[in-house]
Amino acid sequence: xxxxxxxxxxxxxxxxxxxxxxxxxxxxxxxxxxxxxxxxxxxxxxxxxxxxxxxxxxxxxxxxxxxxxxxxxxxxxxxxxxxxxxxxxxxxxxxxxxxxxxxxxxxxxxxxxxxxxxxxxxxxxxxxxxxxxxxxxxxxxxxxxxxxxxxxxxxxxxxxxxxxxxxxxxxxxxxxxxxxxxxxxxxxxxxxxxxxxxxxxxxxxxxxxxxxxxxxxxxxxxxxxxxxxxxxxxxxxxx
Numbered sequence: 001x002x003x004x005x006x007x008x009x010x011x012x013x014x015x016x017x018x019x020x021x022x023x024x025x026x027x028x029x030x031x032x033x034x035x036x037x038x039x040x041x042x043x044x045x046x047x048x049x050x051x052x053x054x055x056x057x058x059x060x061x062x063x064x065x066x067x068x069x070x071x072x073x074x075x076x077x078x079x080x081x082x083x084x085x086x087x088x089x090x091x092x093x094x095x096x097x098x099x100x101x102x103x104x105x106x107x108x109x110x111x112x113x114x115x116x117x118x119x120x121x122x123x124x125x126x127x128x129x130x131x132x133x134x135x136x137x138x139x140x141x142x143x144x145x146x147x148x149x150x151x152x153x154x155x156x157x158x159x160x161x162x163x164x165x166x167x168x169x170x171x172x173x174x175x176x177x178x179x180x181x182x183x184x185x186x187x188x189x190x191x192x193x194x195x196x197x198x199x200x201x202x203x204x205x206x207x208x209x210x211x212x213x214x215x216x217x218x219x220x221x222x223x224x225x226x227x228x229x230x231x232x233x234x235x236x237x238x239x
Contacts, residue, residue, distance in 0.1 A: 002121065003030035003049045007039045007064065008056040008083070013106075017054055017083065020110055024117045027052075036062040036070075043074055050078050052120065055100075057084035057091055065091065068098035079124075081116055083108075125229055126206050134204045156201060163190060167198050168238040171208075171226055178211075178225040199224055207234055 004021050006029060008014045018029045030050060033039035036059070042048055053071065057064040064084065071078055082095050085106040095103055101123070102116040155161065166188050179187075185195035199222075202208045208224045226234060 002027045002051045004028065005030060005039070005042060005050045005053045006032045007034075007036070007053060007067065008032075009034045009059040009061070010056075013056070017113075020113045021054075021117075023110065024114050026121065027117055035059070036064070036067050039067055040070055043071060043076070043078070046076075050076070051124075052117075053078060053080045054083050055080050057082065057086040065094055065098075068095070068100070072098060079120060081120065121229075122206075125227065131210055131212055134200075136204045156197075159198060159201060163194070164198060164237055165239070166190075167195070167202075168234055172234055172238045175226050175228075175231065178223050180221055180223050184224075205233075206230060207237075 004027055006014050006017050006021070008017065011034070014032050014034070018032065021027050021029045030048060031042050033042055039053075043050065053067075055064045055067060064082070068080065071080060080095075080098075080100045082100050082103045083106065084091070084104075086092075087105050092103060101120050104112060104116060155164065167184065167190075170184065170188050181192055181196045181199055184199070185192045188195070199208065203210045203224065207227060207230045209227050211223050211225075213221045213223055
C-alpha cells in the first residue's frame, strides 16, 4: 500500500481528503497533521512509512510552503501534491521549484484527485522499474502521458501486430515468469533478433521490467518480466 500523509488545518477538508484517498485502490492515509510542527514530527519519525504528502498552503499558524524544504532536507523519498485555494503565481512557482508532483486548486472534484494520485503512481513505477531509460521513458517522466494501445500505425517500423499479439499471449500465459530473449524466441518460434526488438519496445512502453544478469564470462543476459500493474494493457495487446 502507498502511505499518504495529509497536512491541513481544516478538519473537514482533512476528512474529505482522507475519504478520497481511501477511494483510490492501493492508497491509504497513514496520518494527518494540522500544523507544520506536527507534520515535521511525523516526517522525522522514520518508523512511519510515508510515500506521499497532501499539503495545504494557507493554514492558521503556518504557510505550507515552508514544509517543502523540510521534506527535501529530510533525505526521504517523499513526494508532495499541493492541495490549496492558493492560485497566485508566486505560490505555484515556488511549489514547482521544490518539485511538487501536482497542484490541485480548491475546490476540485474527486476525478481530478484520483487522476493526480494515479498519475503519480505511474511515474513512480516507471522510475522504479527500469535499470536504464530510453528517450520515451524520460519523456513520460518529464512530460507525462501514458502508453497507448498499439496498432499497426503506431508500432515502430519492422514490428507487426500479429507477432506482437503472439508474444503478448505467451507473456499473458506466464504472468509470473522471468524470461530471456532466447527463451521467449524459442517458445514462440521466432528469431532471437526479431524477439529482442519486441521486448525492447514492450519495455519502453513500461509493460516489461528489465534486469541485467552478469555471468562469469560472456555478455550480460537481459531478463524480462511483466509489471503487474500493466497486466490490463498487456491483455489489450494480446487480443
